[in-house]
Amino acid sequence: MDDASIIKLLWERDEQAVEELKNSYETLCFYVAGNILSQKEDREECVNSAYMDVWSSIPPKRPDNLKNYLCKLVKNCALDRQRYNTAAKRNKEFSVSLDELSECVSDGKSLEDRLSDEQLGKIISSFLRAQPEKYRKVFVRRYWYSESIEDIAAYFDMNANTVATYLFRIRKKLKAYLQKEGYIDE
Amino acid sequence: MSDLKLYRGINNIDDDLIEEADRRSRPVVHRFYAFAASAAALLITVGASGYFSGADIGKKTIFPDSGIVIEATTASGGDVTPVTTSAVSGGSTVTAAVSTATQTVINTQTTALQSANNTITTALVTGKAAITGKVPAVTSAAAGGRDIEAGEPTVTGAPAKEDEYIIEGSTIMKKYAALFASLLTLSNAAAVNAQAGAQTFVPKNENLSVAMNAKTFIERYDVDIDFNCDGKFDIFDVYAYYRAEIREADERNAAIPRCTVPDYIWEKYKAIPADTTLDYTYIDSETGEEKSFTEKHRLGHDELIDYYFEYVAPPQPEFMDTNFYIDNCPDDYGDPMSYDIIRHDGDLLSMWDFQRTEFSITDDGENYRLVDKSVAENIPSENRDNIEYGLGHLRGVRKSLMHEFIKDVRRHAHYTGEDRAFVKQFIEDGRVDPDVNADGTFDMDDVGLTAFYANLRSNSENYTYFYSLLYQTSVDYYSEHMAEINPSVSAEDWGRAFTLCDTLANYCDIDNEDIVQYLAEYYLTYNEADSKYFDPMYYVDKGYTCYRVMHGFQGRFFQTLGYYENFAIQYGPSAANNTIAAPEGYWFSQDEIDAAFPQYYKDVKTGVLPRARHRPQRQDRCCGL
Structure with missing residues (x-):
């Protein structure tokens, strides 16, 4: 079933919508959650929670891209769970990618609290659009899909070292961008 | 946790960026080492058959610098050629049956370094001229004049000590690494796809699905694509559409207009239905099947480029040349800078000149000049690895929309695969x-x-x-x-x-x-x-x-x-003369290769494998960087 039909079912409050969501995106949802969480139970909880969130938020929402909307919900839940988990339960690869990102707001500084996640998303989108396509894609797969460098290299048929270099460069640029635009508190 | 906040921000980036990252955009060559075990035997035979010009059959070059891996023996007489191969580790066996058009015999012994148990059978048929010359009963040589000691190995029976490995290993490793990697790269020849015969290389057209979408949209809504009203649809109509998109974006964002768009173009642009829902078809990249989906759609200039290349005319080199637009575009978009500063000399435009003419700057809001050294020196050092970003933050700098359009055209031309023809x-x-x-x-x-x-x-x-x-x-x-x-x-x-x-x-x-x-x-x-x-x-x-x-x-x-x-x-040119059928190869990762080295080292030390003859080595250079 296509996204438009699923959304239509959700608006009609037809519970079949959740089944169709599962049919279409369950594998993807577990993949996304699995890149952040190492425990199977955690992943299941997040994915089920995301289905519930979709059911609760549509209507009134009508997302343009249901797949990304659902994945974002899964990721948000997984991020919460990741923070809650003990170190032993965390996905080590994901922790590494978080450490990488922390370089962008290092030196004891932090991102402005007044920025909402959505605003920050727009700012980062704007930054990414100014980057070469290959850098953009590698960045999104690393920090949105939370994939390992090796997986990204395999996905784009690149050398892992090249992927790491791209990520290093773009993080450096992102840091400069956030500082220059005044989004990082002193 | 600021890092988590940033992560949450990334979680909210625009959907199109996520979709974009989901696409593997351009075809690239496999960069990892891959090795079909069978390829060794296959390539020996390809080599032995004198496929490549300059090959010396009697003293046949087989594999480069192969201190380890291969011994080939050619002999005449007989009908069927058994090829036996023994592996260094894992006890795997590779067997290949080889025949030629004239039933020439090739006995080949191959010792392949392999870290997993597997058995592979290779069949190779070559239509090249038969190997009839008398050859030494046993011949063993390596490419590029790097000989292999093919004589009887000295079996010492004593396994290598660990410190020996460390000290001597580096020497052998250097040798081994180079020769084995070269073996692997050579072996790709068979591992990829050796269904030869006369074939013509046809680059993949990656634009097709997008072009089909645009076509569906244009036909469904009967869009008048002669945007500049000159009676024909050409690249300048696509350019007009791009300029109209820029104007619309500036209006939507209440930004300073970057260009003007003639009314006759603007009216046609505004007449196109926006945010429509449409069923689209596309070609599944994995199965090749035509599939469909439903999505909201707004025709974009990039889709129009694909449409033009697919259904109207293939890309032409001049589309990537600023002079072409300066001299031939029939429409005026009110660019404030004089085109004289962009125009280039000579027949072809170089990338250097393209980039050099992309940005201009004004001090008084009217007179523009190209950004030069004096301007570039004002870019903060931290922004010098992203010039576009650095220049964008300097007052009075203007980016050429013509260049932006050409960049899009260039990218989409590449996706058609036609740029090879250029x-x-x-x-x-x-x-x-x-x-x-x-x-x-x-x-x-x-x-x-x-x-x-x-x-x-x-x-x-x-x-x-x-x-x-x-x-x-x-x-x-x-x-x-x-x-x-x-x-x-x-x-x-x-x-x-x-x-x-x-x-x-x-x-x-x-x-x-x-x-x-x-x-x-x-x-x-x-x-x-x-x-x-x-x-x-x-x-x-x-x-x-x-x-x-x-x-x-x-x-x-x-x-x-x-x-x-x-x-x-x-x-x-000789593809038509060869028919090669090879099984799917076994692929080695670099880790597997490196893991296999200790066993290889021991085998060399104990004489199971011949030692590579020492010869003066050119000192490894690191390419200057």
Whole structure:
């Protein structure tokens, strides 16, 4: 079933919508959650929670891209769970990618609290659009899909070292961008 | 946790960026080592059959520098050729049956380094001339004059000690690493797809699905695509649509208009239905099946480019040339800068000049000049690796929309695969000179030198434009600079490599390493290449590349010579004479190769495998960087 039909079912409050969501995106949802969480139970909880969130938020929402909307919900839940988990339960690869990102707001500084996640998303989108396509894609797969460098290299048929270099460069640029635009508190 | 906040921000980036990252956009060559165990036997036979010109059958070159791996024995008489192979570890067995058109016998013993148990059978049939010459009963040799000790191994029976391994291992490792990696790259020839016969290389068109979407939309809503009302649909209509998009975006964002758009274009643009829902069809990249989906849609100029290339006319080189638009565009978009400052001299536009003319600056809001060294020096050092970003934050700087459009056209032209034809066209009509080493002919030596150049440049690509601003004489700067750090190549040769790559880069949306690929594929399509050109050690000896453990050969071209050998077999002038059928290969990862080394080392030390003969080695260089 296509996204438009699923959304239509959700608006009609037809519970079949959740089944169709599962049919279409369950594998993807577990993949996304699995890149952040190492425990199977955690992943299941997040994915089920995301289905519930979709059911609760549509209507009134009508997302343009249901797949990304659902994945974002899964990721948000997984991020919460990741923070809650003990170190032993965390996905080590994901922790590494978080450490990488922390370089962008290092030196004891932090991102402005007044920025909402959505605003920050727009700012980062704007930054990414100014980057070469290959850098953009590698960045999104690393920090949105939370994939390992090796997986990204395999996905784009690149050398892992090249992927790491791209990520290093773009993080450096992102840091400069956030500082220059005044989004990082002193 | 600020890092988590940033992560949450990333979680909210725009959908189109996520979708974009889901697409594997451009075709690239496999860069990892792959080895079909069967390929060893297959390539021995390909080599033994004298496939490549210059091959000496009686003293046949088989594999380069193979201190380990292969012994080949050719003999006459008999009908069927048993080929036996023993593996270094894991006890795997590779068996291949080989026959030729005249039933010539080839007995081949292959010792292949392999870390997993598997049995592979290879069948190879070659239609080339028979091997009838008398050959030594036992012949063993290696490419490029690197001989293998083929005599009886000295069996010591004593396993290598650990410290021995550490001390002597480095010597053997160096040797081993290079030769084994070269074996692997060579072996790709069979691993990819050896269903040869007369084949024509057809680049993949990646635009097709998008073009189909645009076509569906245009037909469904009966869109009048003659946007500039001149009675025909051409590239200038696509350009008009792009300009209208810019105007609309500026209006939506209440930004200062970047251009004006004539009313006759604007009215047609506004008449196109926006945000419609439509069923689209696309070609599934994995299955090749036509599928459909429903999505909201707003026709974009990039889709229109694909539509134009797919259904109206293929891309032309002039579409990537600013002079073409300056001289021929019938519509006025009110660009404030004079086009005279953008116009270039000469027949072809180089990437250097394209980038140099992309930004202009005004002090008084009226008179524009190109951004130059004096402006570039105001860019903060932290922004110099992203010139566009750095310049965008300087007052009075303006980015050329014509250049922006050309960049899109260039990218989409590349996706059609037609840009390969530009390279052929430019070489054959003499508009670019691929004879980089100026020896009077264009051959694989020129490709190798260009690949050396490409590898060096790839490490400093982000600085190109900045340097172009600081050093207006681009060729002189780079050729002198590179000759300083790599005195083995003259400044003149560097200059020719620079000019060649820089010119082609403007017409193909590819980097220098890709340009090397285009050049190599062009050459191999029309010329026989000696087998030495597929041996990475040939280029090591020339100083163009070096081997680093865990990293392989420096430079993509040198890492993927197996691809080019395969390309020559499949698409070269002799492709029609060969029919090769090979099973799917067994692929080795670099980790597997490295893991297998200790066993290999022990076998050499105990005489199970012959030791590579020591010979003066050219000192490994790290390509100057």
